[in-house]
Amino acid sequence: MTALRCIAAPxxxxxxxxxxxxxxxxxxxxxxxxxxxxxxxxRAALASINDDARALPPLVLESAPAVAPSxxxxxTQQTNVRSIDSAKRGSKNSVARWAGSAGxxxxxxxxxxxxxxxxxxxxGMDRPSYGEKGGSVVLSIVDEGGLETSTFEDHQxxxxxxTCPQRLDNMTWNVSVIEDGVVSHPVPVRTGxxxxxxxxxxxxxxxxxxxxxxxxxxxxxxxxxxDMKASGEDAGEWRSCLELRPKP
Amino acid sequence: MQIYERYGPALLRKAQRVLRSxxxxxxxxxxxxxxxxxxxxxxxxxxxxxxxxxxxCLSRIRDEKNRARLLAEDGGASFESRxxxxxxxxxxxxxxxxVAELEEDEGQVLVLYFFDEMSLEEIAExxxxxxxxxxxxxxxxxxxxxSMAGGAS
Numbered sequence: 354m355t356a357l358r359c360i361a362a363p364x365x366x367x368x369x370x371x372x373x374x375x376x377x378x379x380x381x382x383x384x385x386x387x388x389x390x391x392x393x394x395x396r397a398a399l400a401s402i403n404d405d406a407r408a409l410p411p412l413v414l415e416s417a418p419a420v421a422p423s424x425x426x427x428x429t430q431q432t433n434v435r436s437i438d439s440a441k442r443g444s445k446n447s448v449a450r451w452a453g454s455a456g457x458x459x460x461x462x463x464x465x466x467x468x469x470x471x472x473x474x475x476x477g478m479d480r481p482s483y484g485e486k487g488g489s490v491v492l493s494i495v496d497e498g499g500l501e502t503s504t505f506e507d508h509q510x511x512x513x514x515x516t517c518p519q520r521l522d523n524m525t526w527n528v529s530v531i532e533d534g535v536v537s538h539p540v541p542v543r544t545g546x547x548x549x550x551x552x553x554x555x556x557x558x559x560x561x562x563x564x565x566x567x568x569x570x571x572x573x574x575x576x577x578x579x580d581m582k583a584s585g586e587d588a589g590e591w592r593s594c595l596e597l598r599p600k601p
Numbered sequence: 602m603q604i605y606e607r608y609g610p611a612l613l614r615k616a617q618r619v620l621r622s623x624x625x626x627x628x629x630x631x632x633x634x635x636x637x638x639x640x641x642x643x644x645x646x647x648x649x650x651x652x653x654x655x656x657x658c659l660s661r662i663r664d665e666k667n668r669a670r671l672l673a674e675d676g677g678a679s680f681e682s683r684x685x686x687x688x689x690x691x692x693x694x695x696x697x698x699x700v701a702e703l704e705e706d707e708g709q710v711l712v713l714y715f716f717d718e719m720s721l722e723e724i725a726e727x728x729x730x731x732x733x734x735x736x737x738x739x740x741x742x743x744x745x746x747x748s749m750a751g752g753a754s
Contacts, residue, residue, distance in 0.1 A: 363683035365719040366618070367651050370611040376647065394683040402614065409609045410627050412634055 357394035364388055364395045373402050492569050492593035504600045531566040568594035605634050608647050612654050619658040619716050621678055621693060629657045648727055659708045662700045671697050680716055689746045691715045698749055699742065710738040
């Protein structure tokens with residue numbers, strides 16, 4: 354297909370974006386409007402902007418203070434003990450309500466973020482198994498001081514640390530938050546959360562006065578938990594949950 | 602974060618236009634806004650962010666690992682210019698090779714002129730240089746691009 358060419362100097366993409374946002378001053382806006390009336394190429398460029406319906410991915414913070422693996426290992430083994438039971442309880446609801454990315458962006462205002470990291474054999478990160486045979490999928494919550502926590506304050510910033518066996522590095526992970534029986538998914542399933550301390554990270558909202566349960570579950574290569582069940586995979590084997598309680 | 606919701610999509614489109622990779626574009630935009638958050642610098646407009654994304658795209662292209670990937674994955678893909686009189690067909694191959702040779706300020710002009718299709722006046726205003734300076738840089742880039750494209754064929 355031959356690209357459309359402009360009748361004169363094209364309206365720049367920056368100007369078109371600002372036009373679409375309503376940011377151009379009136380005189381400039383009038384010029385753009387006049388140009389658009391006559392120029393199919395620029396109309397097409399503007400339409401490509403207006404028609405771009407792709408979701409904005411959640412804004413995630415990866416510049417959080419680094420957590421020493423050894424510290425996390427010790428703390429995780431002490432507190433991450435309710436993975437399977439609570440995970441299965443949470444998973445009953447977890448396929449129902451995937452939130453859009455806008456929700457995740459809004460959630461950032463609460464100042465809570467996820468931090469995902471992969472463990473691998475020999476790196477000192479191996480954990481007792483929480484469902485995945487021969488390996489471990491462990492979730493832990495770490496505060497800004499680098500210490501694992503099981504409590505939270507309103508709008509407290511925390512990291513979510515996911516440790517996986519190396520062979521699950523390509524797996525994507527869904528994050529569910531269960532609060533007062535309501536399941537939300539602040540990280541879109543499309544985006545996923547991967548082992549390996551790579552983007553995308555996710556954003557969670559932790560606020561309010563009720564206990565919150567956070568679960569991660571394997572979703573495969575972009576598939577949802579339902580997809581995995583349909584294909585005979587048991588997503589429930591690769592899951593971990595934690596409960597956070599509001600500080601008294 | 603209102604500024605992210607407002608300008609994020611435009612910046613993603615811009616970065617993807619240059620890098621031809623949605624995931625790379627998302628990565629660049631994420632890092633930009635994280636830095637803004639860290640510095641609490643929220644009083645920025647779209648032109649400022651456009652320039653920031655331009656620099657980040659250039660840095661990514663200059664990175665040897667990314668350069669190899671860009672060339673391997675989508676080297677022949679071309680950007681469809683709207684300029685009726687533009688003699689350069691900007692491909693990923695050409696972009697990567699040009700960026701490797703150009704000075705930083707020339708690289709900015711390359712992206713702003715050939716991918717964002719900004720006018721000489723707009724670029725001059727954004728970069729704080731004279732219009733004639735921009736025009737010279739565009740001519741220089743075009744000459745090199747045509748030479749490279751001719752040499753490649």
